[in-house]
Amino acid sequence: MRQDILNCYRKVNPHVSVDCVLIGFDGEQLSVLLVKRQGVVDKDFCDTKLPGSLIYMDEDLDEAASRVLSELTGLKNVRMDQFKTFGDKDRTSNPKDTLWLERLHSLKAPVDRIITVAYLSLLKVDKKAMFTNYKYAPCWKPVSEVDRLAFDHKQIVQEALVYVRNQAELNPSFLFGLLPRKFTATQMRKLFELVYDRTFDVRNFHKRISQMPYVVALDERETGVPHRAARYYKFDKNKVAK
Amino acid sequence: MRQDILNCYRKVNPHVSVDCVLIGFDGEQLSVLLVKRQGVVDKDFCDTKLPGSLIYMDEDLDEAASRVLSELTGLKNVRMDQFKTFGDKDRTSNPKDTLWLERLHSLKAPVDRIITVAYLSLLKVDKKAMFTNYKYAPCWKPVSEVDRLAFDHKQIVQEALVYVRNQAELNPSFLFGLLPRKFTATQMRKLFELVYDRTFDVRNFHKRISQMPYVVALDERETGVPHRAARYYKFDKNKVAK
DNA sequence: GCAAAAGTGTTAGAAGTACACCCATGA
DNA sequence: TCATGGGTGTACTTCTAACACTTTTGC
Numbered sequence: 001m002r003q004d005i006l007n008c009y010r011k012v013n014p015h016v017s018v019d020c021v022l023i024g025f026d027g028e029q030l031s032v033l034l035v036k037r038q039g040v041v042d043k044d045f046c047d048t049k050l051p052g053s054l055i056y057m058d059e060d061l062d063e064a065a066s067r068v069l070s071e072l073t074g075l076k077n078v079r080m081d082q083f084k085t086f087g088d089k090d091r092t093s094n095p096k097d098t099l100w101l102e103r104l105h106s107l108k109a110p111v112d113r114i115i116t117v118a119y120l121s122l123l124k125v126d127k128k129a130m131f132t133n134y135k136y137a138p139c140w141k142p143v144s145e146v147d148r149l150a151f152d153h154k155q156i157v158q159e160a161l162v163y164v165r166n167q168a169e170l171n172p173s174f175l176f177g178l179l180p181r182k183f184t185a186t187q188m189r190k191l192f193e194l195v196y197d198r199t200f201d202v203r204n205f206h207k208r209i210s211q212m213p214y215v216v217a218l219d220e221r222e223t224g225v226p227h228r229a230a231r232y233y234k235f236d237k238n239k240v241a242k
Numbered sequence: 243m244r245q246d247i248l249n250c251y252r253k254v255n256p257h258v259s260v261d262c263v264l265i266g267f268d269g270e271q272l273s274v275l276l277v278k279r280q281g282v283v284d285k286d287f288c289d290t291k292l293p294g295s296l297i298y299m300d301e302d303l304d305e306a307a308s309r310v311l312s313e314l315t316g317l318k319n320v321r322m323d324q325f326k327t328f329g330d331k332d333r334t335s336n337p338k339d340t341l342w343l344e345r346l347h348s349l350k351a352p353v354d355r356i357i358t359v360a361y362l363s364l365l366k367v368d369k370k371a372m373f374t375n376y377k378y379a380p381c382w383k384p385v386s387e388v389d390r391l392a393f394d395h396k397q398i399v400q401e402a403l404v405y406v407r408n409q410a411e412l413n414p415s416f417l418f419g420l421l422p423r424k425f426t427a428t429q430m431r432k433l434f435e436l437v438y439d440r441t442f443d444v445r446n447f448h449k450r451i452s453q454m455p456y457v458v459a460l461d462e463r464e465t466g467v468p469h470r471a472a473r474y475y476k477f478d479k480n481k482v483a484k
Numbered sequence: 485g486c487a488a489a490a491g492t493g494t495t496a497g498a499a500g501t502a503c504a505c506c507c508a509t510g511a
Numbered sequence: 512t513c514a515t516g517g518g519t520g521t522a523c524t525t526c527t528a529a530c531a532c533t534t535t536t537g538c
Contacts, residue, residue, distance in 0.1 A: 015257040016329070016357050057354055061329035085327040085359050087258070087303035112299055115258050115357065117327050170412055186490080203492065204528065227489040228535035428517080445519065446501065453499090469515040470508035 010056040012105050017116040018065040019052030019153065020080060021160040024125035024140050025178035027187055030194055031125055031140035032157050035072050037150065038136070039103055045096050049150035050157070051138070052116065054105060065119040074132030080119035083163045084156075087115035091152045118156050120163060122177035168195050173214050176235040182218060184230035185209055214239040252298040254347050259358040260307040261294030261395065262322060263402040266367035266382050267420035269429055272436055273367055273382035274399050277314050279392065280378070281345055287338050291392035292399070293380065294358065296347060307361040316374030322361040325405045326398075329357035333394045360398050362405060364419035410437050415456050418477040424460060426472035427451055456481040 022033035033051065040047045051072040055064035061082065070076050092098055092114045101111050131138045146157055167174040178191055189205045200208075209215050214236050221229040264275035275293065282289045293314040297306035303324065312318050334340055334356045343353050373380045388399055409416040420433055431447045442450075451457050456478050463471040 058331055060331050089302050226537045468510040470517045
């Protein structure tokens with residue numbers, strides 16, 4: 001029997017949810033992965049949200065995060081880490097939000113305040129099809145263009161971005177999840193400029209790269225570009241110091 | 243009517259708790275604040291734990307953390323910040339732990355897994371009486387001597403210490419909560435050596451202090467010491483750069 | 485050959501590290 | 512006067528920041 005059918009028999013914990021903030025980089029800007037919720041109550045109702053859902057009574061938080069992401073987007077094996085828990089008593093006080101939840105999960109009792117544990121992952125944005133489940137219309141939205149989201153998801157996205165900056169400062173290797181397997185120095189510099197919100201001198205940046213043991217130069221170069229071809233680098237996570 | 247009596251009428255959320263990790267420094271070592279739980283089931287039962295408890299249905303997480311700390315220790319106006327949420331499905335699977343909880347809160351249904359949001363605060367350890375409620379025997383225990391604790395509280399303490407080190411690296415001013423209002427350069431150096439787990443050259447450390455805008459030298463000096471009296475410094479949080 | 489982006493080196497100042505002796509105080 | 516811990520300065524190294532021109536490629 002398929003896992004999603006089996007899950008119908010699992011008991012939902014109506015007090016705790018997980019939400020997944022997936023931040024992506026396409027070479028130009030940072031984006032966040034959003035989904036559409038089904039069963040929209042009326043047209044004045046915000047239908048865009050982070051991928052997230054109530055957890056089951058018998059699952060770990062980390063497990064729940066992976067399951068929910070997979071169910072809503074088809075993405076599997078995405079390494080996510082918890083970064084903050086949101087539990088203000090009025091965070092689920094919008095009656096449209098609670099009605100939607102009660103219908104979705106066929107809940108008998110009205111939902112009270114829900115505590116949500118927010119997870120974060122950094123991914124490259126892939127032009128190729130990366131989602132295997134389009135039922136919830138997963139799509140990347142540039143973080144600068146995120147306006148209204150369901151629940152307190154806009155706040156969650158903003159706090160995720162602050163967290164990314166702090167982690168990057170602690171250890172720049174944190175950011176390499178956002179880059180493709182092979183990348184150019186310019187792609188890397190653009191990313192760092194976005195995250196640190198400043199510019200970096202090109203020459204000094206090259207010097208900095210050459211001092212990062214976990215960034216290794218490849219022999220390969222770009223092809224088909226109308227200018228000098230850039231060298232590719234790769235990230236070697238085994239060379240990150242602890 | 244007293245607040246604790248009013249609270250009897252509030253409904254407990256049996257799925258979510260808060261735990262407070264208070265780290266203290268007495269000039270020598272880092273300690274953590276622990277309490278004894280009442281209603282111990284048998285003598286083989288670990289009665290030492292972090293101050294923490296289930297939240298009420300109608301309170302914010304931050305509110306709950308302050309309330310619980312105050313109820314268990316009498317400490318008020320302690321600024322705490324959430325640092326991680328613990329929710330493994332087996333974290334409340336010890337029958338002695340769950341029985342204790344059910345009795346304590348007069349719960350009708352058996353408790354399932356509880357998600358706990360852990361809060362952190364850094365305090366100086368004060369020799370003078372700082373607790374106004376000794377019912378739960380609050381006391382400071384050196385972190386090196388913490389062995390068995392109830393639930394997964396030992397793991398929570400360990401993760402709190404990692405978090406402290408990371409925050410200190412991001413911004414050393416994070417550590418000043420651990421120092422008294424006025425402190426000597428040596429006290430400060432001892433603290434930094436503990437947290438960073440290394441030694442610092444005395445002269446270089448003085449130079450470093452003089453470059454921290456948020457550490458200001460006072461005219462005052464130690465008195466009654468059997469050696470040259472040390473200068474006092476104070477921490478000025480308004481001078482911390484964001 | 486031109487437009488467009490890649491790649492490269494030097495210098496000056498700031499910050500960090502190593503290192504040894506005299507000073508103030510109470511007993 | 513002695514034991515104890517407090518406080519200081521200099522030389523060297525490393526890191527950071529500023530700065531401009533040549534190279535490669537496709538069109």
